[in-house]
Amino acid sequence: MTGRILVLVCVVAAIAGAFKPAIAAKAEHGTHPIYGDKPVPEKWLPPGAGDPDSGPSSVVFPPQKLTIRFNHKKHVKEVGATCFTCHGKAKTSTSAQDVLLPPGTTCDACHDTDHSNKKSVQPGSEDMGKCEFCHLGYRADAPSQVAPLDIPQPNMRFNHKAHLDRNIQCGQCHGSIEHLELATRDQMPRMKGCFGCHNMSGAAQGQAKSACDTCHVSEPDGRIKSMFATGELKPPRWLMNAQHTPDWLERHKRVAADNSALCANCHTERYCTDCHDGKVRPRQVHPNDWISMHPVAARQDNPRCTSCHQEQSFCLTCHQRAGVTMGGPNVSGNKFHPPDWIGTPFTSRGPGHHAWEAQRNLNACVSCHTERDCAICHASTGRGGLSINPHGGSMASQCASQFRRNPRPCLVCHEADSATLATCR
Amino acid sequence: MGSVLSASAFFLTLAGTTVPARAVETEVNSTTAAQSYALSSPWGGLTVKRRRLLQTLALGLYHLEGGDRPGKADISVRLRLRLDADAGISSDETAYNAASDRFVPGLALAPIDLMYAYVEGRNLANGWLGFRLGRQYVTDSLGWWAFDGGLLRVTTPFFAEVELYGGLEERGGLPLSTPRFERNGVWRGDRKGFDDTVYTQFEKASIAPSYGVALQSTGVTWIHGRLDYRKVLNTGNSIVSLLVPDPISGLPVVASGTRTSSERIGYSLDTSAASVGALKGGLVYDLFNTEFSTYYAQADWYAAPWLSLGGEYEYFRPSFDGDSIFNYFAHSPLRTISGRLAVDPTDQITIAASGGIRSFTTDGDPNNFYDATGQKVRGQVSVNDVMTSGAARYHYDTGLFGLRGLSETGDRGHRRGGDLYTEQYFLARRWMALGRVSVYDWKDNTRPDRNATSFGYVVGGGFRPSPVAEAMVEWEHDMNRLVGQRFRILALLNLTVTK
Numbered sequence: 063m064t065g066r067i068l069v070l071v072c073v074v075a076a077i078a079g080a081f082k083p084a085i086a087a088k089a090e091h092g093t094h095p096i097y098g099d100k101p102v103p104e105k106w107l108p109p110g111a112g113d114p115d116s117g118p119s120s121v122v123f124p125p126q127k128l129t130i131r132f133n134h135k136k137h138v139k140e141v142g143a144t145c146f147t148c149h150g151k152a153k154t155s156t157s158a159q160d161v162l163l164p165p166g167t168t169c170d171a172c173h174d175t176d177h178s179n180k181k182s183v184q185p186g187s188e189d190m191g192k193c194e195f196c197h198l199g200y201r202a203d204a205p206s207q208v209a210p211l212d213i214p215q216p217n218m219r220f221n222h223k224a225h226l227d228r229n230i231q232c233g234q235c236h237g238s239i240e241h242l243e244l245a246t247r248d249q250m251p252r253m254k255g256c257f258g259c260h261n262m263s264g265a266a267q268g269q270a271k272s273a274c275d276t277c278h279v280s281e282p283d284g285r286i287k288s289m290f291a292t293g294e295l296k297p298p299r300w301l302m303n304a305q306h307t308p309d310w311l312e313r314h315k316r317v318a319a320d321n322s323a324l325c326a327n328c329h330t331e332r333y334c335t336d337c338h339d340g341k342v343r344p345r346q347v348h349p350n351d352w353i354s355m356h357p358v359a360a361r362q363d364n365p366r367c368t369s370c371h372q373e374q375s376f377c378l379t380c381h382q383r384a385g386v387t388m389g390g391p392n393v394s395g396n397k398f399h400p401p402d403w404i405g406t407p408f409t410s411r412g413p414g415h416h417a418w419e420a421q422r423n424l425n426a427c428v429s430c431h432t433e434r435d436c437a438i439c440h441a442s443t444g445r446g447g448l449s450i451n452p453h454g455g456s457m458a459s460q461c462a463s464q465f466r467r468n469p470r471p472c473l474v475c476h477e478a479d480s481a482t483l484a485t486c487r
Numbered sequence: 488m489g490s491v492l493s494a495s496a497f498f499l500t501l502a503g504t505t506v507p508a509r510a511v512e513t514e515v516n517s518t519t520a521a522q523s524y525a526l527s528s529p530w531g532g533l534t535v536k537r538r539r540l541l542q543t544l545a546l547g548l549y550h551l552e553g554g555d556r557p558g559k560a561d562i563s564v565r566l567r568l569r570l571d572a573d574a575g576i577s578s579d580e581t582a583y584n585a586a587s588d589r590f591v592p593g594l595a596l597a598p599i600d601l602m603y604a605y606v607e608g609r610n611l612a613n614g615w616l617g618f619r620l621g622r623q624y625v626t627d628s629l630g631w632w633a634f635d636g637g638l639l640r641v642t643t644p645f646f647a648e649v650e651l652y653g654g655l656e657e658r659g660g661l662p663l664s665t666p667r668f669e670r671n672g673v674w675r676g677d678r679k680g681f682d683d684t685v686y687t688q689f690e691k692a693s694i695a696p697s698y699g700v701a702l703q704s705t706g707v708t709w710i711h712g713r714l715d716y717r718k719v720l721n722t723g724n725s726i727v728s729l730l731v732p733d734p735i736s737g738l739p740v741v742a743s744g745t746r747t748s749s750e751r752i753g754y755s756l757d758t759s760a761a762s763v764g765a766l767k768g769g770l771v772y773d774l775f776n777t778e779f780s781t782y783y784a785q786a787d788w789y790a791a792p793w794l795s796l797g798g799e800y801e802y803f804r805p806s807f808d809g810d811s812i813f814n815y816f817a818h819s820p821l822r823t824i825s826g827r828l829a830v831d832p833t834d835q836i837t838i839a840a841s842g843g844i845r846s847f848t849t850d851g852d853p854n855n856f857y858d859a860t861g862q863k864v865r866g867q868v869s870v871n872d873v874m875t876s877g878a879a880r881y882h883y884d885t886g887l888f889g890l891r892g893l894s895e896t897g898d899r900g901h902r903r904g905g906d907l908y909t910e911q912y913f914l915a916r917r918w919m920a921l922g923r924v925s926v927y928d929w930k931d932n933t934r935p936d937r938n939a940t941s942f943g944y945v946v947g948g949g950f951r952p953s954p955v956a957e958a959m960v961e962w963e964h965d966m967n968r969l970v971g972q973r974f975r976i977l978a979l980l981n982l983t984v985t986k
Contacts, residue, residue: 112762112792114792116792116834219557254761257708257709260708261706261707261708262706271557271558272706272707272708273557273558275557275558276557276558280555280557282512282514282547282549282550282555282985283512283514283547283549283563283565284549284561284563284609299789299795300759300760300761300762300789301708301759302708302711302757302759302765303757303759303764303765303767303787303795305795305829307795307829307837307839308829308837308838308839308878308879308880308889308891309827309829309839309840309841309876309878312841312876316755316757316767316769316783316785317757317767318626319626319627319628319630319755319769320628320711320712320713320755320756320757320767320769321703321711321713321757322626322627324711325626331565331567331602331603331624332516332518332543332545332567334624334626334631335602338631339602339665339667341520341539341541341569341571342520342522342541342977342979345906345908345923345945346891349891349904349906349923349925349927349943350906350923350925350927350941350943350944350945350963350965351925351927351941351943351965351966351967351973353524353526353973354939354941354965354967354969354970354973355902355927355929355941357931357934357937358899358900358902358929358930358931358937359902361899361931362845362872362895362897362899362900362902363845363872363895368671368805369630369631372659372666372667372668372669372671373671373672374593374666374669374671374672374673374674374675375593375659375665375666375667375669375676376667378674379591379593379594380526380535382591383526383535383580383591383594384526384527384528384529384533384535385528385530385532385533386528386529390591391580391588391589391590391591392528392533392588392589393588394528394530394532394533396529396530398529398934399933399934400933400934403933411856411857411863412854412856412857413854414933418849418870419933420816421816421817421818421819421847421849422819422821422847422849422870423805423821423847424805424813424816424817425671425805427813427816428671428672428807428813432674432688432689433672433673433674433688433729433811433812433813434687434688434729434730436812436813436816437729437730437812438730440812441729441730445727445728445729445730445731446728446729446730446731447730452815452816453815454815454818457815460776460777463777464775464776464777464809464814467746467747467750467775467809468721468746468747468748468775468809468810469742469746470721470725470727470742470746470809470810471809471810471811471812471814471815473727473740473742474727474729474812475812478740
């Protein structure tokens with residue numbers, strides 16, 4: 063049985079071999095960065111590449127379709143070519159949109175070809191001069207027609223000349239291409255690698271700026287352009303942990319509070335105001351039926367409300383219109399709070415008393431109540447209240463400082479000449 | 488504002504005389520949002536109609552120094568004006584009438600505010616100087632804030648930058664202003680139309696001088712720190728006899744003079760090591776209350792290229808405007824400890840989840856505050872909320888699907904639920920359709936009559952005929968046992984012209 067299988071395998075292999083192009087064995091070289099399509103070691107990738115590496119940004123460097131076979135390693139190490147033998151234009155290039163690939167005529171001298179007339183390219187006499195030697199998918203029945211290279215222009219700014227003038231050589235951005243056969247977009251720079259030099263801010267610090275528009279294309283207003291046909295630019299994780307993960311809505315405050323200029327590289331003020339001073343409810347923040355649900359959310363986690371809403375203008379005004387406040391218009395005989403919420407002054411402070419909730423989450427109180435509501439009980443009798451002392455234990459040590467900076471709140475509950483206030487003067 | 492306009496005119500003149508007109512980029516943008524919905528009182532009686540129209544108009548003039556030259560001196564002008572009208576507001580809500588109980592102080596039918604309007608210079612004096620002049624936002628460790636005035640930025644060669652600024656805090660009740668950026672606690676605004684004897688707790692807005700300084704690192708991409716100091720002052724008269732007038736004169740008792748509204752110092756630090764993780768930390772100390780308002784520490788570990796694990800501790804104690812008595816009621820902080828993970832299993836799928844505990848500790852147990860002898864028991868007691876949340880997104884060339892859920896459960900009740908949403912783009916992203924379905928359940932232990940389960944959905948669509956214009960319409964339908972059916976319509980139109 064095993065013998066029959068071996069015979070079958072040999073027959074299939076023989077048939078396959080018969081249909082294989084004559085130079086196919088040679089063509090395997092130069093079709094991948096490393097012969098056999100092995101992964102490129104990290105040390106040969108551009109600086110900043112990870113391990114494992116996911117390649118350069120597909121937004122900045124859109125996917126390419128390479129229809130040519132080329133062995134950089136052979137050309138550099140055996141033929142003695144340098145980068146500039148083929149990519150000489152890089153020396154004078156000031157724009158990332160410049161085409162730095164060599165024209166076919168560059169190959170003619172060694173390959174015995176003639177690319178001077180693209181409509182009638184003349185092949186060489188040897189194998190390495192045949193069209194199919196370099197042009198993948200070349201068909202002999204369609205002479206002078208090769209599959210086009212599809213290398214979209216990068217969505218960035220780059221000045222090769224400026225870098226070369228500072229003796230920043232090709233490998234410092236593109237990695238060790240001399241060890242590779244085919245150079246793919248994996249050899250394009252990683253942003254992390256750029257920051258190896260680009261760590262300057264003001265002009266006083268030199269030319270390698272870290273400002274985003276040093277490398278990124280910008281909008282008229284100075285922000286970097288973030289939307290492209292190839293996708294949306296978003297910050298990587300390693301950049302201040304600002305990766306826009308699904309929980310970014312909760313996390314962004316830490317980054318923005320520390321370095322709002324980082325955010326402003328992509329976002330306008332309007333982007334912030336849409337939520338933080340918004341007049342249209344953002345659904346990512348407040349889901350459906352938020353109006354019904356918001357009292358529970360506000361009582362659970364009120365600090366979040368104040369990051370976008372001013373309590374007296376936003377909350378109180380609407381609550382007054384809806385008649386859920388203690389004073390003001392539209393007050394009905396209905397009680398918003400449970401029966402034991404106030405209790406009997408001086409005696410009871412049991413379950414359900416408002417003091418607990420006020421201590422825990424005073425912002426929730428302030429979204430409905432004005433100072434007057436509290437003063438009714440907590441002001442001194444001289445101010446018309448019931449003299450119920452709300453102060454915590456630390457008040458005695460703080461009151462002098464606070465009174466000196468602003469006596470107004472003290473005077474709401476205490477008469478100016480009261481003995482209590484005298485202790486704080 | 489006069490100074491802003493003068494400065495704008497100056498720089499416009501400068502631009503017109505020193506650089507070719509084609510170097511200046513101009514952008515005009517308008518956004519329009521119309522919303523219609525209604526609210527009812529929890530007792531069902533009163534219905535508040537919202538018929539809102541939001542209109543903003545923005546102007547940007549860029550590269551007044553002569554074209555887009557990264558890193559070089561650049562001057563620009565930006566402003567945005569906003570109208571926020573609500574046709575659902577009735578006239579007796581905005582005009583005081585002693586015979587009506589519908590008047591709401593501070594409520595306006597169609598307020599207009601200048602969101603921002605400033606001239607900005609960057610990379611001046613060979614990169615050393617920058618400035619902003621006019622109404623502007625400040626985003627820092629002390630929060631998000633706006634003022635009218637000037638800011639000077641000095642960038643040194645020593646990886647440090649200093650910002651100095653001063654002016655007037657933007658306050659509601661003043662011309663072309665909103666109260667959004669004031670500290671909480673004081674109800675103030677425009678008292679025009681009613682006399683001093685009514686609504687004494689509604690304070691007349693006065694100018695609020697303010698100034699601040701910030702020192703931050705710059706240039707280095709793996710670490711950033713910022714130190715902020717800001718002080719805001721209250722001016723003008725403020726009535727302090729909210730319940731009874733002065734017994735002798737019979738007039739309201741007034742506090743006057745310049746006094747502290749807020750004075751705080753904050754610091755934040757953000758570091759990130761590319762293949763290890765990130766650390767963040769910060770604090771805000773309230774110099775008026777002589778207490779920390781907040782501090783936090785956050786650590787993330789990049790466990791794998793596709794996995795991040797992290798944890799955070801946060802301390803928060805509310806603080807209010809220095810004029811407010813509410814500062815005296817804030818006793819103890821909220822402390823939150825949480826953990827998170829973020830997973831990117833593929834380039835198209837991202838997932839994040841978090842969980843934690845929010846704890847409040849106070850001196851006494853509400854349920855056992857008095858012992859058998861009637862004495863107060865002041866032992867420390869903690870009240871905790873357990874929180875979890877999760878979110879996931881699957882995005883592809885022509886759209887995305889998202890899922891988001893949360894649960895918060897504690898002594899006060901719970902809130903649980905989630906949303907499933909999608910956005911789909913068609914015909915080269917000219918057309919867009921969106922949908923959202925949500926289910927939420929909540930329970931309020933202090934008001935069990937308000938417990939409910941809600942189901943809601945949103946459907947909508949948008950059209951972008953050109954880069955100049957985009958329009959969108961949304962329909963929202965929510966249902967729960969408290970309000971029955973609730974509907975909301977939203978229409979948006981954005982127009983942008985650049986030249």
